[in-house]
Amino acid sequence: MCVPKVPPTEYKGGASNVFWVAVHNQFFALAAMPQSPAQSVLVHKTTLPADWSGTTNATSSDAFQATMVYPAAVLAPGKALEQQVFLYAGPKEYRLLARIESDFNNNIDLVMGYSGFFGFFAKALLLTMNWFHNVLRFSYAWAIIAITVIIKSVFWPLTQASTRSMKRMQELQPQMKAIQEKYKEDPVKMNRKTMEFMKENKVSPLGGCLPMLLQIPVFFGFYRMIQSAIELRGASFLWIHDLAKPDTLFFIPGTTFPFNLLPLIMGVTMLWQARMTPISPGMDPAQAKIMKYMPLMFMVFLYNFSAGLTLYWTVQNLLTIAQTKLTRTTSAKPAPAAAPVLTSPVKKRK
Secondary structure (H helix, E strand, O other): OOOOOOOOOEEEEOOOOEOOEEEEOOOEEEEEEEOOOEOEEEEEEEEEOOOOOOOOOOOOEEEEEEEEEOOOOOOOOOOOOOOOEEEEEEEOOHHHHHHHHHHHOOOHHHHHOOOHHHHHHHHHHHHHHHHHHHOOOOOHHHHHHHHHHHHHHHHHHHHHHHHHHHHHHHHOHHHHHHHHHHOOOOHHHHHHHHHHHHHHOOOOOOOOOHHHHHHHHHHHHHHHHHHHOHHHOOOOEOOEOOOOOOOEEEEOOOOOOEEEHHHHHHHHHHHHHHHHOOOOOOOOHHHHHHHHHHHHHHHHHOOOOOHHHHHHHHHHHHHHHHHHHHHHHOOOOOOOOOOOOOOOOOOOOO
């Protein structure tokens, strides 16, 4: 039985290493930074009175109070103990927070959420985007497009080899079906013979998945970067008024459902790309149909995401389509003949 967890009304953390306490939203932060680290921090849930804002129609609401705790100290007569706390209230702009981190040595830039494996990619993508904007004077939209082109160029050889491998796998499908039919009564032997056949013909079932797997960190890095990059707030491109929000053109009459054009374009490019991708041999027909229409699921998932992320995904799809067409066109040499499937002669018993 699933029991919903009741959030605690009080939280205490730290081990003489509290360098800052902050409250923040998508683009802005309010941080208290003590000159000397606190021993711990105590966060307590409280309720604000109904008239806390000074307006007559205000209602009571929950709030959280944070307290930095220092160890007790004994003061001699006439002595004073002073603790300086610096406040930062402003945008979550990485370069500014990095300067503050350098001055105070307190890692305040972690408020950006760029820690961990995907955070490394998010930070690198943000710095690259700002370099394109500040040095080369690209708009932020064109900076995203330029980064997408560079990433695609880096992965170009791998994606090209993957496309050829998938095409080769499709050509070998009749022989692989023959193996599966021959050894259908012995699944273990069937798998072994199939792997031997693919090894002889120098193909791999994972060849088509590897480029996509390698690009997953970049995608999540883009997602994390765009979710908190204040630089994109209010940045426009074509019909898009704000790259940090969905590109809503209007609301469908009679409803509150937004019409976002860019996710629809992205969905079309994903369907186009899926139709150009060869189906893996041996795939179940139901699974193949799911893979065929999976782009529609991505379109629904990304429909209300920021236009900057959808722009990256759309450009990436268009470049993949162009590369697939170019790879097919420039395949000069025909693929070598597949190794024949040998069948052992049946011995007759006398």
